[in-house]
Amino acid sequence: MHKTILIGALTAAGLAAGASAAATVDDVKARGELICGSNTGLTGFGAPDANGNWQGFDVALCRAIAAAVLGDPNKVRFVPTTGETRFTALASGEVDVLIRNSTWTFSRDTELAFDFVAVNYYDGQGFMVKKDLGVASAKELDGATVCIQTGTTTELNLADFFKANNMTYTPVNVQDDSQAQQQYLAGACDAYTTDASGLAASRATMADPENHIILPEIISKEPLGPVVRHGDNNWGDIVRWTFYALVTAEEKGITAANVEEVAASSTDPEVRRLLGVEGDMGAKIGLDNEFAKRAIAAVGNYGEIFEANIGEATPIGLARGLNALWTQGGLQYAPPFR
Amino acid sequence: MSETHAATVSYVRDTMLPPAEAPVTERGAIKWLRENLFSGWLNTLLTLIALYIIFVAVRAVMPWLMNSVWNAASLGECRQIVAAAGEGATGACWAVIRDRWHQYMFGFYPRELYWRPVLAFGLLFVALAPVLYYGNRRAELTLTATAGAFVIAVLFALGTPFGIVAAVTVLMAALLALAWAAPKRLVWVTVFYAPVCYLLLWGGSVWAPVTAIAGFALLAAVFVALQPRVGVPVALGAGLVAAVLWWAYPDATVARALSSILPIGLTAVPSTQFGGFLLAITIGVTAISFSLPLGILLALGRQSNMLIVKALSVGFIEFIRGVPLITLLFTASLLLQYFLPPGTNFDIILRVIILVTFFAAAYLAEVIRGGLAALPRGQYEAADSLGLDYWQAQRLVILPQALKISIPGIVSTFIGLFKDTTLVSFVGLMDPLRGVTQIVRADINWKGIYWEPYIFVGAIFFLMCYGMSRYSMYLERKLRTDHR
Numbered sequence: 038m039h040k041t042i043l044i045g046a047l048t049a050a051g052l053a054a055g056a057s058a059a060a061t062v063d064d065v066k067a068r069g070e071l072i073c074g075s076n077t078g079l080t081g082f083g084a085p086d087a088n089g090n091w092q093g094f095d096v097a098l099c100r101a102i103a104a105a106v107l108g109d110p111n112k113v114r115f116v117p118t119t120g121e122t123r124f125t126a127l128a129s130g131e132v133d134v135l136i137r138n139s140t141w142t143f144s145r146d147t148e149l150a151f152d153f154v155a156v157n158y159y160d161g162q163g164f165m166v167k168k169d170l171g172v173a174s175a176k177e178l179d180g181a182t183v184c185i186q187t188g189t190t191t192e193l194n195l196a197d198f199f200k201a202n203n204m205t206y207t208p209v210n211v212q213d214d215s216q217a218q219q220q221y222l223a224g225a226c227d228a229y230t231t232d233a234s235g236l237a238a239s240r241a242t243m244a245d246p247e248n249h250i251i252l253p254e255i256i257s258k259e260p261l262g263p264v265v266r267h268g269d270n271n272w273g274d275i276v277r278w279t280f281y282a283l284v285t286a287e288e289k290g291i292t293a294a295n296v297e298e299v300a301a302s303s304t305d306p307e308v309r310r311l312l313g314v315e316g317d318m319g320a321k322i323g324l325d326n327e328f329a330k331r332a333i334a335a336v337g338n339y340g341e342i343f344e345a346n347i348g349e350a351t352p353i354g355l356a357r358g359l360n361a362l363w364t365q366g367g368l369q370y371a372p373p374f375r
Numbered sequence: 376m377s378e379t380h381a382a383t384v385s386y387v388r389d390t391m392l393p394p395a396e397a398p399v400t401e402r403g404a405i406k407w408l409r410e411n412l413f414s415g416w417l418n419t420l421l422t423l424i425a426l427y428i429i430f431v432a433v434r435a436v437m438p439w440l441m442n443s444v445w446n447a448a449s450l451g452e453c454r455q456i457v458a459a460a461g462e463g464a465t466g467a468c469w470a471v472i473r474d475r476w477h478q479y480m481f482g483f484y485p486r487e488l489y490w491r492p493v494l495a496f497g498l499l500f501v502a503l504a505p506v507l508y509y510g511n512r513r514a515e516l517t518l519t520a521t522a523g524a525f526v527i528a529v530l531f532a533l534g535t536p537f538g539i540v541a542a543v544t545v546l547m548a549a550l551l552a553l554a555w556a557a558p559k560r561l562v563w564v565t566v567f568y569a570p571v572c573y574l575l576l577w578g579g580s581v582w583a584p585v586t587a588i589a590g591f592a593l594l595a596a597v598f599v600a601l602q603p604r605v606g607v608p609v610a611l612g613a614g615l616v617a618a619v620l621w622w623a624y625p626d627a628t629v630a631r632a633l634s635s636i637l638p639i640g641l642t643a644v645p646s647t648q649f650g651g652f653l654l655a656i657t658i659g660v661t662a663i664s665f666s667l668p669l670g671i672l673l674a675l676g677r678q679s680n681m682l683i684v685k686a687l688s689v690g691f692i693e694f695i696r697g698v699p700l701i702t703l704l705f706t707a708s709l710l711l712q713y714f715l716p717p718g719t720n721f722d723i724i725l726r727v728i729i730l731v732t733f734f735a736a737a738y739l740a741e742v743i744r745g746g747l748a749a750l751p752r753g754q755y756e757a758a759d760s761l762g763l764d765y766w767q768a769q770r771l772v773i774l775p776q777a778l779k780i781s782i783p784g785i786v787s788t789f790i791g792l793f794k795d796t797t798l799v800s801f802v803g804l805m806d807p808l809r810g811v812t813q814i815v816r817a818d819i820n821w822k823g824i825y826w827e828p829y830i831f832v833g834a835i836f837f838l839m840c841y842g843m844s845r846y847s848m849y850l851e852r853k854l855r856t857d858h859r
Contacts, residue, residue, distance in 0.1 A: 077803060077813050084817030087475060089483035089648070114647060117803045117810075125709040126803075215816050219825045242822040244454050352819045 442466030482650015650805030670739025
């Protein structure tokens with residue numbers, strides 16, 4: 038039985054080998070489904086719930102793209118990728134877009150031949166310590182034992198930070214976040230370091246959150262964003278401008294609830310262009326003019342996505358911080374729709 | 376005699392004394408304790424230390440188990456309930472298993488279709504009955520009846536629609552009747568289990584498995600037609616070529632044509648929905664059943680006098696054994712995608728199954744070669760002197776003995792293979808141990824839970840592996856023909 042599929046696949050492979058790869062957007066439309074590389078499970082950002090429905094901050098962006106391209110936010114297949122498999126899955130074409138809290142770095146952008154089309158979450162590495170350690174700043178951690186995930190950029194950042202401040206530390210290597218938390222709570226290390234968003238989520242679920250503090254220092258820049266392959270710029274444009282449509286929507290006060298009403302009544306020319314009431318923005322990236330309207334209607338604007346998944350009303354309780362709009366002192370700044 | 380004796384000696388006991396009970400230190404529990412636990416100062420010391428360690432372990436774990444919480448919606452709620460038990464109390468939060476057991480068992484398999492994997496699991500044992508208990512009618516009956524009762528009970532518990540439960544009950548009753556009336560015929564269930572299982576798990580059109588079976592039928596037909604004239608290897612090769620040609624070209628077209636004429640089938644479930652023990656058992660059972668024949672062939676190939684066959688077998692075995700399974704899994708998940716043209720959708724579970732099968736087959740080949748090497752040369756010569764050809768000799772004389780010797784090694788490899796299926800989490804599949812647990816922990820309600828999922832999954836793995844181990848011991852006892 039299985040042999041059939043194998044041989045069928047090999048045959049199909051042989052037949053298709055000569056044909057050149059079509060543009061990603063055409064593949065997605067032909068397939069009727071967006072394949073989104075996602076996390077194997079990260080609180081608030083992307084994980085399936087008890088019924089197998091994917092939810093989270095990154096997942097919402099996948100759904101927005103599906104709504105923009107295919108008109109249905111549910112036409113997404115989520116492929117869980119691990120830290121090791123994510124970039125190969127994207128490079129080999131197994132996924133159309135990777136939205137999996139991946140840090141935008143020089144070598145990933147250039148050497149691995151990817152395009153980070155936007156930054157949907159500005160993160161940074163922080164430290165959590167027990168309150169009774171009596172430490173108020175990461176600069177006081179000289180000689181501390183630190184729980185750290187192996188094989189991540191956080192490990193390198195940690196080494197850089199301690200070296201720059203002329204301090205020493207003893208690393209306690211752990212495999213994943215849950216193990217880190219377990220070790221930290223068991224007292225195997227004085228401090229626990231990972232991205233600040235992860236620290237906040239861990240702290241929120243501890244039995245005694247009031248006894249743990251997250252130190253004010255953020256020791257690295259972790260711009261996380263959607264990634265596409267080099268060379269298919271049209272697809273990159275679609276992902277980029279779908280995201281910026283959500284940011285612009287927040288800026289202009291357009292929400293999932295009022296998008297229809299705003300489209301009908303607004304006199305702001307940029308809003309009218311964004312929602313496809315006038316101009317032909319969609320046609321310029323190979324979609325129809327209402328792509329942004331559908332994306333907003335499906336998942337809400339950037340602020341709504343943030344609040345619903347990781348914001349202060351959720352148990353994770355992240356403040357907007359760097360991810361506030363530029364008008365409110367943050368870094369989220371969408372180029373103009375014109 | 377006794378009378379004379381009684382007459383001459385005055386003090387002779389004429390009744391037998393009842394046997395006295397052995398001294399208290401030489402009987403019962405005390406004797407056992409003295410012999411086994413306190414037979415010297417060193418052993419006494421060791422016993423006391425061991426008792427102390429057990430005491431400490433139990434004291435640490437017992438409150439945690441005694442305060443187990445089964446009903447809660449989140450880890451926080453669990454903690455509140457445990458905290459109510461007293462100051463500093465600890466407690467296990469099994470509520471997470473209660474809340475997410477279905478993902479541990481089935482992954483994302485659609486809930487209304489749970490009856491399909493359950494039925495496939497039950498049928499697995501019916502199909503295994505003639506293999507595991509060949510010629511033991513009573514055991515076959517028991518296994519079939521147990522599997523049937525299990526499936527029906529589980530379906531009821533899952534709240535499956537009545538129609539399906541009724542149909543399954545009829546099917547299981549029919550199989551039981553078959554096992555009772557004609558146990559030999561039960562082999563047909565085994566033969567057709569693979570396509571039926573495929574259909575139940577993945578769904579889709581009925582015709583895909585049917586036309587695939589037609590390929591095997593073609594293989595068999597060519598083999599039977601040619602075998603008397605050209606011998607086993609050539610006939611088998613010709614049959615394989617014919618079958619491969621069938622699968623490669625007309626198969627898909629015929630299947631499509633048939634399904635357009637008569638579209639019957641089950642709701643299709645893509646591989647991405649598989650997870651938990653459903654995934655582990657699918658990969659494990661498929662790999663186990665395909666790796667055994669492949670391993671036997673490789674072991675025979677390695678002993679062959681034919682240069683190319685031997686070189687290929689040795690190369691395959693040494694290459695696969697020399698590479699870690701993780702590497703093979705990454706090959707399955709990543710490299711194959713580079714070799715195949717973009718857009719080719721080659722099922723990830725299938726890719727993993729193929730490489731896990733290869734991996735197990737390479738190890739099995741060496742285990743079986745050990746069995747072959749243990750056979751005295753005389754057995755080969757005896758088979759030759761009877762005028763048996765190579766395949767007859769292998770089938771009738773060599774392999775039955777060699778495989779019997781290799782049973783512990785083979786089962787050990789199987790157990791290892793089954794546990795290795797958890798490694799697929801590294802390629803993004805949802806194995807029960809790490810994949811599903813990670814998803815569960817990503818839920819803010821259960822973030823921070825640590826031991827409970829591991830204990831639960833570990834316990835189920837233990838049950839399955841222990842079952843395999845007990846079966847292997849049964850088989851060894853049953854097949855023991857020597858007089859040691």
